[in-house]
Amino acid sequence: MQSTPTERVLAIDPALRKTGFAIVESAGKDLRALTYGTIVNNPKLLPSGCLVAIREQLNDVIRQYQPTVCAIEATIFVQSLKTAIVLGSARGAALIAAAEHGLAIYEYAPREIKQAAVGRGAAAKEQVAFMIRSMLRLRETPPADAADALAVAITHFQSSEAHRLTAREARRC
Amino acid sequence: MQSTPTERVLAIDPALRKTGFAIVESAGKDLRALTYGTIVNNPKLLPSGCLVAIREQLNDVIRQYQPTVCAIEATIFVQSLKTAIVLGSARGAALIAAAEHGLAIYEYAPREIKQAAVGRGAAAKEQVAFMIRSMLRLRETPPADAADALAVAITHFQSSEAHRLTAREARRC
Numbered sequence: 001m002q003s004t005p006t007e008r009v010l011a012i013d014p015a016l017r018k019t020g021f022a023i024v025e026s027a028g029k030d031l032r033a034l035t036y037g038t039i040v041n042n043p044k045l046l047p048s049g050c051l052v053a054i055r056e057q058l059n060d061v062i063r064q065y066q067p068t069v070c071a072i073e074a075t076i077f078v079q080s081l082k083t084a085i086v087l088g089s090a091r092g093a094a095l096i097a098a099a100e101h102g103l104a105i106y107e108y109a110p111r112e113i114k115q116a117a118v119g120r121g122a123a124a125k126e127q128v129a130f131m132i133r134s135m136l137r138l139r140e141t142p143p144a145d146a147a148d149a150l151a152v153a154i155t156h157f158q159s160s161e162a163h164r165l166t167a168r169e170a171r172r173c
Numbered sequence: 174m175q176s177t178p179t180e181r182v183l184a185i186d187p188a189l190r191k192t193g194f195a196i197v198e199s200a201g202k203d204l205r206a207l208t209y210g211t212i213v214n215n216p217k218l219l220p221s222g223c224l225v226a227i228r229e230q231l232n233d234v235i236r237q238y239q240p241t242v243c244a245i246e247a248t249i250f251v252q253s254l255k256t257a258i259v260l261g262s263a264r265g266a267a268l269i270a271a272a273e274h275g276l277a278i279y280e281y282a283p284r285e286i287k288q289a290a291v292g293r294g295a296a297a298k299e300q301v302a303f304m305i306r307s308m309l310r311l312r313e314t315p316p317a318d319a320a321d322a323l324a325v326a327i328t329h330f331q332s333s334e335a336h337r338l339t340a341r342e343a344r345r346c
Binding site: 099105 | 216217218219220221222224225228248249251254257258259260261262263264265266268269271272273278342343344
């Protein structure tokens with residue numbers, strides 16, 4: 001573990017209807033999940049309303065838990081351009097919440113997140129959730145979207161300083 | 174023109190580094206541009222900082238001009254999935270600003286915007302800016318991104334009520 005004892009991460013797996021989030025901190029050699037959950041948006045809500053809800057609910061989490069950095073799953077594999085634009089908008093809402101609070105943002109690819117959580121790049125969602133429960137000694141298996149966010153947090157803490165440099169939000173895009 | 178006399182539109186052409194915006198209202202049979210411009214983000218600014226700036230500056234425009242609806246250019250043609258995700262995030266920032274103020278959102282495809290401004294679906298940016306200047310009797314040719322936003326506003330006012338129904342932000346995506 002390369003993390004400093006005081007680092008507290010807000011991890012996000014953004015999507016319009018179900019955004020997973022988690023707050024994880026390093027406590028010595030152990031990691032501790034302070035909270036985790038899913039921002040669920042009703043299918044009847046307009047997309048713009050979903051984006052407002054994602055930003056506002058992440059703002060609430062940030063205000064309550066005061067994380068020091070943000071780690072987010074990079075959107076790489078998508079079915080279509082339309083899906084990419086929709087996912088991009090959800091990602092934008094999450095980034096706004098983090099940036100408004102001055103959090104440094106780190107991005108991790110889906111494959112490296114699964115690698116960190118399960119030990120290999122290809123893994124089913126259920127496997128990720130099961131491993132996350134074990135690694136963080138949770139009382140119950142977290143819901144899939146929250147488990148993905150917890151896996152993002154674990155990836156961040158397992159990253160070397162050198163890797164974190166490349167994971168920092170890039171200026172150019 | 175199908176618009177009511179009191180309708181005032183916030184029109185947006187969103188992009189991470191240059192977001193065009195315009196406030197246009199119908200005055201009898203004429204359209205009047207109250208303001209227009211470009212939210213320019215420095216290339217050194219991180220993408221998340223750009224998104225915060227887009228939301229905040231559109232919020233300022235909304236508070237100052239009190240539009241009644243929002244019209245936005247739909248992102249359809251993009252070079253790559255990466256571009257789609259970046260454009261999607263800029264679009265998300267714009268949609269958040271509009272939705273936070275309770276504005277109904279209408280989306281128009283690039284082809285129909287050029288059709289409304291120039292009379293045909295394929296037109297160069299310079300042609301759009303020149304025609305917009307003429308249609309709105311502006312003293313000078315607006316910058317390209319602002320001209321695109323002004324064209325979105327014109328498209329909205331030229332749309333029939335039937336067409337506006339399909340242009341309303343769709344619940345499902």
